[in-house]
Amino acid sequence: MIQVKNISKTFNGRQILDDINGEFKPCDTSLIIGGSGTGKSVLLKCIVGLIKPDNGSVLYDGRDFLNGDTETKREIRREIGMLFQGSALFDSKTVEENVMFPLDMLTDMSKEEKLDRVNFCLQRVGLENVNKRMPSEISGGMQKRVGIARAIVMNPKYLFCDEPNSGLDPLTAIKIDDLIAEITDEYKITTIVVTHDMNSVLGIGEYVMFLYKGKKLWEGDSTTITETKVLELQEFLFSNKLLKEMRTSAGS
Amino acid sequence: MKQLGKYLIFIGSMFRNREKMGVYASRVLDECVLIGIDSVFIVAIVSSFIGAVTCIQTAYNLVSPLIPNSTIALIVRDMTVLELAPTITCVVLSGKVGSSIAGGLGTMRITEQIDALEVMGINAASYLVLPKIIAALIVFPMLVVLSGFLSIYGGYLAGTLTGVITPNEYVYGLRESFQPFNVPFAIIKAVVFAFLISSVSSFEGFYTKGGALEVGRSSTNAVTNSCISVLLADYLLAQLLL
Numbered sequence: 001m002i003q004v005k006n007i008s009k010t011f012n013g014r015q016i017l018d019d020i021n022g023e024f025k026p027c028d029t030s031l032i033i034g035g036s037g038t039g040k041s042v043l044l045k046c047i048v049g050l051i052k053p054d055n056g057s058v059l060y061d062g063r064d065f066l067n068g069d070t071e072t073k074r075e076i077r078r079e080i081g082m083l084f085q086g087s088a089l090f091d092s093k094t095v096e097e098n099v100m101f102p103l104d105m106l107t108d109m110s111k112e113e114k115l116d117r118v119n120f121c122l123q124r125v126g127l128e129n130v131n132k133r134m135p136s137e138i139s140g141g142m143q144k145r146v147g148i149a150r151a152i153v154m155n156p157k158y159l160f161c162d163e164p165n166s167g168l169d170p171l172t173a174i175k176i177d178d179l180i181a182e183i184t185d186e187y188k189i190t191t192i193v194v195t196h197d198m199n200s201v202l203g204i205g206e207y208v209m210f211l212y213k214g215k216k217l218w219e220g221d222s223t224t225i226t227e228t229k230v231l232e233l234q235e236f237l238f239s240n241k242l243l244k245e246m247r248t249s250a251g252s
Numbered sequence: 253m254k255q256l257g258k259y260l261i262f263i264g265s266m267f268r269n270r271e272k273m274g275v276y277a278s279r280v281l282d283e284c285v286l287i288g289i290d291s292v293f294i295v296a297i298v299s300s301f302i303g304a305v306t307c308i309q310t311a312y313n314l315v316s317p318l319i320p321n322s323t324i325a326l327i328v329r330d331m332t333v334l335e336l337a338p339t340i341t342c343v344v345l346s347g348k349v350g351s352s353i354a355g356g357l358g359t360m361r362i363t364e365q366i367d368a369l370e371v372m373g374i375n376a377a378s379y380l381v382l383p384k385i386i387a388a389l390i391v392f393p394m395l396v397v398l399s400g401f402l403s404i405y406g407g408y409l410a411g412t413l414t415g416v417i418t419p420n421e422y423v424y425g426l427r428e429s430f431q432p433f434n435v436p437f438a439i440i441k442a443v444v445f446a447f448l449i450s451s452v453s454s455f456e457g458f459y460t461k462g463g464a465l466e467v468g469r470s471s472t473n474a475v476t477n478s479c480i481s482v483l484l485a486d487y488l489l490a491q492l493l494l
Contacts, residue, residue, distance in 0.1 A: 050367050070269070077373030088364040102372050105271060105379075160371075 325425025357457025
């Protein structure tokens with residue numbers, strides 16, 4: 001379980017996160033949603049330690065990540081896998097080298113063992129015969145899959161995805177969402193996804209946290225999200241034309 | 253002062269929680285090729301022409317019949333070894349290597365590749381920057397020695413082909429009043445400049461914020477700050493060691 005306690009962050013006097021609390025259950029796909037500029041990615045970066053919050057703490061199964069000692073931090077980092085918004089694949093390395101990179105750096109596995117693991121992960125995300133290609137030679141959707149393969153290659157306990165659907169067509173976006181949900185379920189990972197895509201919210205979200213102007217306005221089960229009375233969340237949810245029409249027709 | 257403090261912390265961070273030594277070995281070799289081999293051509297061209305121009309311009313200024321022609325070679329040699337080979341070569345390299353380092357790291361920063369390393373628990377500064385600095389420390393002195401040789405040879409070719417000095421006079425001038433310490437002094441300068449150029453450029457690139465525009469800005473800052481630091485260090489070393 002990941003617990004976020006009283007996280008606040010200001011940039012140049014501007015409050016980006018204001019006293020955020022939340023619990024992300026193990027083996028669930030939890031979502032942090034909200035419009036652009038509401039602090040979703042900043043919160044995610046605070047959780048993984050890329051940004052130091054002004055105050056607050058993040059507990060990974062009871063271990064304090066932000067205020068813990070170096071060894072605890074290192075231990076937790078080795079249990080984290082992350083998919084970045086732009087995939088963040090290393091330009092100078094092939095797909096195979098990208099996925100193998102954490103194994104090269106953090107394990108003492110033999111070359112054959114590493115290669116087996118890389119091929120397994122690439123197959124798991126539905127990629128074959130791309131091992132020797134450079135990231136620039138594959139599509140955006142494939143890059144996301146490689147990013148997921150790299151994130152799961154170390155068998156992480158926690159998976160973080162920052163806008164996994166950005167820049168993808170709707171069909172590929174749904175496939176990526178399904179893949180994240182499948183992997184979460186299969187490997188019993190605690191997954192947190194930052195998104196503003198309603199398909200993700202309705203499709204894979206189990207626990208949802210809604211941020212608005214740096215504050216948590218709503219949290220709960222994705223099955224009850226459409227019944228919310230929070231105006232800002234209603235506005236966000238039904239900004240999609242199709243959903244708005246469905247809501248209107250259901251009402252009438 | 254704040255930037256200087258941040259730079260010193262950045263340098264210190266490279267040596268904390270380092271990765272396995274084997275990781276650095278292969279990366280240092282790669283960087284040696286990128287920094288060194290790829291710079292040989294520009295260093296060769298610049299050095300040869302600077303030597304040639306120094307020889308011709310010195311000959312143009314030494315018109316007195318009381319001054320022997322061999323003095324031209326002596327001046328070319330001392331200017332080359334003391335200043336032109338280490339300093340001008342490193343100023344040229346700060347443009348080529350410095351902008352490349354800052355641009356590369358800046359792009360990695362804005363495309364979240366550095367974040368990806370940090371999330372994995374890898375010391376990004378150490379993994380990315382330390383090999384560049386080590387490679388520069390190895391390769392810059394070699395380039396400076398090559399530059400010195402080509403500059404003196406450029407002066408020889410220009411001087412003898414235009415007839416301002418005979419080959420014998422040139423060789424005599426090169427040997428005349430030779431101070432052996434000038435050579436290690438040039439190497440010391442190369443090592444110091446190598447550290448400054450690679451670390452200052454890495455610092456600028458590593459802390460790039462924003463987008464493509466800021467990557468360009470980081471590259472420009474890297475070249476400007478490297479050049480200034482090289483010239484400052486040049487003065488300090490001359491004051492301290494000569």
